[in-house]
Amino acid sequence: MTKLIIGCGYVGLPVAQKWLEQGHTVYALTRSEKRANEFKKLGLKPIEGDITQPESLKSLPSADTVLYAVGFDRSANQTRHDIYVTGLNHVLSEIKNRTRKIIYLSSTSVYGQTMGEWVDETSPCEPERENGKICLEAERLFEKQRLISKREGHYSASAVILRLAGIYGPGRLLARMEQIRAGEPLLGRPEAYLNLIHVTDIVNTILRCDADIPLESHYLVSDNYPMTRQEYYETLAQMIDAPLPQFAVKESDQPELKSMRNHSTERAAGLNKRCSNKRLREGLGIELVYPTIKEGLPDATQSLRDT
Template sequence: MVFSMHKLIIGCGYVGLSVAQKWLEQGHAVSALTRSETHAHEFEKRGIRPMMGDITQPDSLKGLPESETVLYAVGFDRSAEKSRREIYVEGLDHVLTEIKPRTQKIIYLSSTSVYGQSAGEWVDETSVCEPERENGQICLDAEQMFEQHGLLPNGAQRETATAVILRLAGIYGPGRLLARMQQIKASEPLTGRPDAWLNLIHVTDIVNTILKCDTDIHLESHYLVSDSRPITRQEYYETLARLIKAPLPQFAEEAPGQPALKSQRMHSTERAAGLNKRCCNKRLREELGVELVFPTIQEGLPQAIENT
């Protein structure tokens, strides 16, 4: 039996909305923070209680409700006219200061960009995090806010919440493939190395991981959330092209250090140079016990395309 509890989502977007729907189906009350009146009306239609506020404005967070679980899934919103550091690090600091006395568990969505490995190495939760790029360093600085607030599990009893950090690989799923599908159909050359590694995770498996973390089980502080088979960019785009019956993709040759064209912005999981890393999901599967619905793109891409 599932007992009704209150859940709070901060960053109720592509992943957050799917989690909210599952929580509502389980009979829980769900609130979501937003600074948009339009989003507030959309949330109300879905049965989600909107809370007006802005993570970069601490005073606007005073009314956040007590919640058994907080899902923190804030992405970078260019329309906010704030820097990544202001949103990811300072905004998180504001939220944690406000909510940690009023919740039991915080599930935080981070990124595999915290790893700096770029020669095709395998990485897991124990691998060193020395990101070379500013975005990765900001993500790592955000993760460290949980340690500064004393929220990561360390075996000690605490009076405040416990947090779990989910390092997500590149997210795909229904509605997240349109730009690439159009590019391949138009036979536009793809930037970046075709032999570089991609680490991906279907949105359904992210949602299931979050729901698993929201149960009464032992949690480690970090989980790497990626599917079971990293693939090269070439294999990924060739598979996508076959599924949508488009010409096989061509990769543009770039001079070393030359940035990608603005019209061909790289996917967040791609690198212009280097082989990237390969993510191991052993802890996710064997310790957390998540059984992936889409363990590879062979299962996940057809579903994503069909529902896009």
């Protein structure tokens, strides 16, 4: 069978490797000639193109499954809206009627809850932050494109949206690591909840969604145990033999931290929800390899602890 990956990065690449092991032909879109050569060496079939340039997408092949796993590249001089919404629209316009299944990776940032509420796939999505609003706009575009396709009488692919919690794993964990080791305060509320998922469990979820089984339209992909930021960073600090973390709740408490603000800091400082993965476990039948960070952090930090 033929697979196409749009966004063959931290999540997409291990999915590609699994598909290759299963004997599939795997195409991967990339903007980079260097990256294309790396894909070739791995056995992938690279296609050079840019989701923000629709004319460059004409060579995308028909595929049994399309995985859309595009992340935001801050070095690309493009806005989140350019990537998440405009780029998605270009890709769907090109391939939506030439595939049997589309798996779209979204984010739990579409939820705007701030009081520690539990959320699931039926919870209202009313994000207040820019990233969440753009992710929700992209989801609605994804759903609208499918409805238009059905109304026009075209073949309509089955489609599923996976709302991913904060991704961690080998080589990815490591936001704030040096800050913790240096004993510098972390910006954000220590009592706010974090929702996390190990990359291995994301890959397994994608592969499960690619099976010939009935699917719901949305799955919330998070581990079993939302925890506070304080508990998370204290666990991480103990694991890497660093001082227990200190928190600066407001920028005004630590003006020098302003330069450190980024998307992950804003999210951690503002949102506060607990994600239920009941549908993932009971409906989709996913048995998590890393059900909590107690199991997942040792894997994610192994290379650091070996040095």
